Amino acid sequence: MQNSEIEFLQNNIDILCCPNCNHDITLKNNILECLNCTKQFKFDNHIPSLYSSNDWEQSKEDVTIDMKSFYEKNPFPDYDTFDSVASLIDKSREGIFSKLLDDGIPHSARVLECGCGTGQLTNFLSIANRTVIGTDMCINSLKLARDFKDDHGLKNAHFFQMNLFKPCFKPKSFDLVISNGVLHHTSDPLLGFKTISSLVKPNGYILIGLYHKYGRLITDVRRVIFNLMRDNFKFLDPRLTNENIALKKKHAWFMDQYKNPHESKHTQIEVANWLKQAGFTFIKSIPKTMPFEHINSSEQLFSKEAMGNWFERLLTNIIMVSTGSKEGGFFTIIGKKNDT
Secondary structure, three states: OOHHHHHHHHHOHHHEOOOOOOOOEEEEOOEEEEOOOOOEEOEEOOEEEOOOOOOOOOOOOOOHHHHHHHHHHOOOOOOOOOOOHHHHHHHHHHOHHHHHHHHHOOOOOEEEEEOOOOOHHHHHHHOOOOEEEEEEOOHHHHHHHHHHHHHOOOOOEEEEEOEOOEOOEOOOOEEEEEEEOOHHHOOOHHHHHHHHHOOEEEEEEEEEEEEEOOOOHHHHHHHHHHHHOOOOOHHHOHHHHOOOOOHHHHHHHHHHHHOOOOOOOEOHHHHHHHHHHOOEEEEEEEOOOOOOOOOOOOOOOOOOOOOOOHHHHHHHHHHHHHHHHHHOOEEEEEEEEOOO
């Protein structure tokens, strides 16, 4: 265990809790131990393993093990084109969303990414001297994240193995919680949202990315064709024929989009209702719920905007059928936790 990680755990032990019983944990002799149930948590490649299985009733569907197995074999996204911090910054900020996210988060913020995969976003956001913690249930993905962090001296990025349904952090510990492209791969996206939203401080923010109910239709059609044609006809997905994308990255995209064992689909109004139930105020949707309005590079990502009325949302959903497939039929919602 590296001294810097030991120091980080010691300095932040107050926000950690046992994922089994939610009581305080302590760090003794490089071992994390619950002060209540005495369960000990080991380290794997210097990564604290605080993963705890769901304890749901047998009648409740649980795809966690299937998803964990899938992503252990198919880490996503791939680091193939990132050989330096500079390349990570350049590639990340090429996208408007990543740029606005980086510009909008204060450098003093404590950020949690639930379902960080290979940790590209966690590593990227940590460069600006923020404390950013990436969690995932797949240790293989976390090893890739950790290797990039160590190879490039990113001291403000930290990685934990964790089940988002059984967090190892205390409520109200983070200024921003991110879960981008994760909840739709769980058995209970709403329960997952409620669980991780409890980790947000009052006046803090949550950012959720999900598959869109209508924006996913073209991807669904492609999936059927690929399955029928034994994974031929890949030219139907522009990413898979793009010569600027490396083969490993194409393969990671193909497996994630078309071979994933489980996914659900949602709408902006549905997630806006989740926010309301959990004590959050709707801040922004990407794409916007107002038709023909687009996010721009000078926008304030965490500034509040109005949600479109039912007709405007209907038009947006129709537009998403044809445009959503460009990003896998994906949308993002940002909410602010009420000061209570």
